[in-house]
Structures are given as structure tokens and as C-alpha cells.
Amino acid sequence: MKKKINIRLGVIALIAIITTALGVTLAYYNLFQVQVRNDLKQNAKLLMETEVFQNAYGQADGKTEALNHLSSGNLRITWIDEDGTVLFDNDTDVTGLSNHLDRPEIQQALKFGEGESIRKSDTMNMSTFYYALLLENGTVLRVSTQARTITSVLVSAIPVILVISIFILLVCILLGHFLTRNLMRPIEEVAENLDEPNTTLVYKELEPFADKIRSQHENILAAAKSRQDFTANVSHELKTPITAISGYAELIENQIVDGEAEIHIAKQIRQNSDRLLSLINDIIQLSELDHNELPRKFEQVDLYSIAKDCVEDLRSFADSKSVTLSFDGTAAGITADPTLIREMVDNLVQNAIRYNKENGHVQVFVTIENGHSIISVKDTGIGIPADQLDRVFERFYRVDKSRSRETGGTGLGLAIVKHIAEIHSAEISINSTLGEGTEIVINF
Numbered sequence: 001m002k003k004k005i006n007i008r009l010g011v012i013a014l015i016a017i018i019t020t021a022l023g024v025t026l027a028y029y030n031l032f033q034v035q036v037r038n039d040l041k042q043n044a045k046l047l048m049e050t051e052v053f054q055n056a057y058g059q060a061d062g063k064t065e066a067l068n069h070l071s072s073g074n075l076r077i078t079w080i081d082e083d084g085t086v087l088f089d090n091d092t093d094v095t096g097l098s099n100h101l102d103r104p105e106i107q108q109a110l111k112f113g114e115g116e117s118i119r120k121s122d123t124m125n126m127s128t129f130y131y132a133l134l135l136e137n138g139t140v141l142r143v144s145t146q147a148r149t150i151t152s153v154l155v156s157a158i159p160v161i162l163v164i165s166i167f168i169l170l171v172c173i174l175l176g177h178f179l180t181r182n183l184m185r186p187i188e189e190v191a192e193n194l195d196e197p198n199t200t201l202v203y204k205e206l207e208p209f210a211d212k213i214r215s216q217h218e219n220i221l222a223a224a225k226s227r228q229d230f231t232a233n234v235s236h237e238l239k240t241p242i243t244a245i246s247g248y249a250e251l252i253e254n255q256i257v258d259g260e261a262e263i264h265i266a267k268q269i270r271q272n273s274d275r276l277l278s279l280i281n282d283i284i285q286l287s288e289l290d291h292n293e294l295p296r297k298f299e300q301v302d303l304y305s306i307a308k309d310c311v312e313d314l315r316s317f318a319d320s321k322s323v324t325l326s327f328d329g330t331a332a333g334i335t336a337d338p339t340l341i342r343e344m345v346d347n348l349v350q351n352a353i354r355y356n357k358e359n360g361h362v363q364v365f366v367t368i369e370n371g372h373s374i375i376s377v378k379d380t381g382i383g384i385p386a387d388q389l390d391r392v393f394e395r396f397y398r399v400d401k402s403r404s405r406e407t408g409g410t411g412l413g414l415a416i417v418k419h420i421a422e423i424h425s426a427e428i429s430i431n432s433t434l435g436e437g438t439e440i441v442i443n444f
Ligand code: ADP
Pocket: 347, 351, 352, 355, 356, 379, 381, 382, 383, 384, 392, 393, 397, 398, 399, 400, 404, 405, 408, 409, 410, 411, 412, 413, 414, 415, 438
């Protein structure tokens, strides 16, 4: 950023310096030209007014005598006869000079009374300015002087421009340094205090960006915390059945039990192993769902027939819990991963049976509402306290721990349901009355 600001400031400064230098030189040179031409005009008029040329015309002796007083200084004076013959030149011997009738300033003077022209000199960096004036006797008086060309003026200005440029560039580097430091300080402060929600950024324009970074930071922290909690919960959940299995095995090893007690212990070991297995299965399932990048096998499926199969499979489980199970509805097409949908329905119906009452009822219903396929699993069970309705979808959250364990729950069923619903962009709504029952609806 610092480098970019420095480069940009430098480029802007260079453009400013070059255009200013060009502009000033051009304006100065125009003024200078006007001045030179005015001076020439003035000089020619003064010379004409002295009448030295009119007097000298045709007087062979007097001509040189009077004119020789005109010194050859910066101003070159040429006197030309109306046929173009050079009668006098204060700089050169006239005998060597060619006819001047073709010179533009002479032609203009003969025609209009006065004429001007500028010609490049042999030396590249000088120009000659000419001014010619027609005298009363028909001869032409021409004055000229040499002045520098605009290129030579510019070339001579280059060292000054260079020195100014270097100075300004140094100022830009210094300015860029302070500018970036001042610009960056508030941003760095926000970065250092990401945990402080009240730190406000001085720049209003960057507020959405800072908010985004802050919320991402919070999400990262929350994700890290939830991973930590999950690992701690998993370890704890795995430890309980393993400790039980190990304890029962120790009893057998020490031959403390016999007969019926042995059967009881074997049953306990099997139940704990089953629990361990379902826990591991659910953890694997969740970690697979967590990998969003995995390709999903989405296809067009019928929610009704998936749910129907699932309900049929759970009939004997419902019977064992003295719960009646009914299924109804219409065909409802969805684009989904059928294995996941089955898993979701299975978890919902199992919960409805497990958290039910003796002779309770579970009703599964599939239909299409406002163009959306929905499935509803409604039971006449124990219900969920209103203040815990949101929490039951959290991993390992159980309303009644012992009942969940007794019935083979892992505390992960609804977390899996929530995950599967998210993958399919489906909405979950839950309705429950304590002691009366629960209804969970998934809207695709
Ligand atoms: P679990 O394996 O313990 O059933 P879930 O994630 O499936 O775990 O459910 C979380 C908790 O929500 C359960 O322990 C139970 O307390 C409560 N719950 C879930 N479904 C129902 C239901 N249909 N009726 C009453 N309580 C329920």
C-alpha cells in the first residue's frame, strides 16, 4: 500500500511539474517573442525618423559616411533598394550579399508598408526575427535580431526542472510514509481489538468491511469453541459405556457373578456396546455432514415413498413401545439425497416413538403445501418444555438425559436432522406442548 501511494503521488507530482514547466515556458516564450518583435518595430521606426537613409539615398559619398555611424551591435540593420539590391548592412559587406527581393518580410514591406518574419538560424538553437519597413523613397529598411528558440529555452530549464522534481519526489516519499502510517493506524487498532465489539473505525467507508471481519472472527471463535465442546462431549459420551463394559467384564473376570446375574451382566455389556455403536455411527454421520465439500448424490425422489418405507421399518419398534404408528399423505417430489432423507425421517419417527407415552400415537404425514413438499411427524408424547425447544437441535443436548440413554438415544439425532435440512435448504419448525405431544415439520 505504501509503495502504491508513493508511486501514485510521485506520478502525480511528475505530471504536475512537467505540465507546469511546459506551460510556463510556453507563456514566457510568447511574451518574449512579442517583446522582441515590438523592440524591432520600435528600432526600425526610430531609424526611419532619423531620415538617415532617405538622405543617404543616391549620394555615393555621404551614404557610407552617415551610415557608418550605425554600429554593428546586437541589432542588424539592412537597407535594401526597391529592386532587392542590398545597399547597406551594418554586419556584412554588401558586395557579398545576394538580392533580397525573395525574402518574405521584404515582399510584405513592398506590398503593405511593413513586413515580419522569423527564420531558424544555422545554429539550431537560435532564431532570427526580421522586421522590414518601406521608406518614403521606395527603399526598404530591415532590422533583425537573434533570439533563442523555445527548445533551447526548454533545454536550459531541464536542470532546474530535474532539481525541483527530485525535491518534490522526496517530499512525496515522506508524505506517503506519514499518510500510510496515519491511514493504517485506525485499521491496525481494529485488527488488534477484534474481540472488542465497541471499537469503532474512524473511516465510515470501511465500517462494513470491519463488521464482516469482526463477524468472521466471531464465527471462527464460535466454531473453534463448538469443536472443543463437541470433542469434550464425545469423549465423555464414549467414556460412560466403555467404563460400564469394563466394570462388568471385571466382575466376570473375578468370578464374582454367576447364574442369572451373569445373564444380566451380559445384557448390560450388549446394551452398552449397542450404545457405543450408535454413538460412533452418529458421530461419523455428523462429521460426514460437516464436510460440505463432499459431492452430494442429489436426485429427484418421492418424499412420500421414502417416509412410507421408513415408517414400515419402524413399526415393530413402535409396537415394542406400545405406540401406534400411522402414515398418510400424497406423493411429493423433491431433489435430494435419498439416504440422508431416510436418515432424517428415521431420526424424527424414532424420537416420536421413544419420547411417547404408553398407548401413545405417532402420525407421519407427507403433502405439498404452496408448492413446497413437507413432512410432518406428530406424536402424543411427553412434549418438550418451551424454553428448551431451540436447544434440542444442539449436539448432545437432551431434555431428559436418563430417558434418552435408556431408550438408546445419543443426543445427536436432531443435530443430524438439522444438518440434513440445511443441506437441502429445508426449513424446520417445531411445535410442542409439555405432556401433550410434539410436532416437527420439515418444509422443502
Ligand atoms: P436423543 O438421541 O437423545 O433423542 P435428539 O437429538 O434426537 O437426541 O433429541 C434431543 C432431545 O430432544 C432428546 O433427548 C429429547 O429430550 C428431546 N426430544 C426429541 N424429540 C422429541 C419428541 N418427539 N418428544 C419429546 N422430546 C423430544
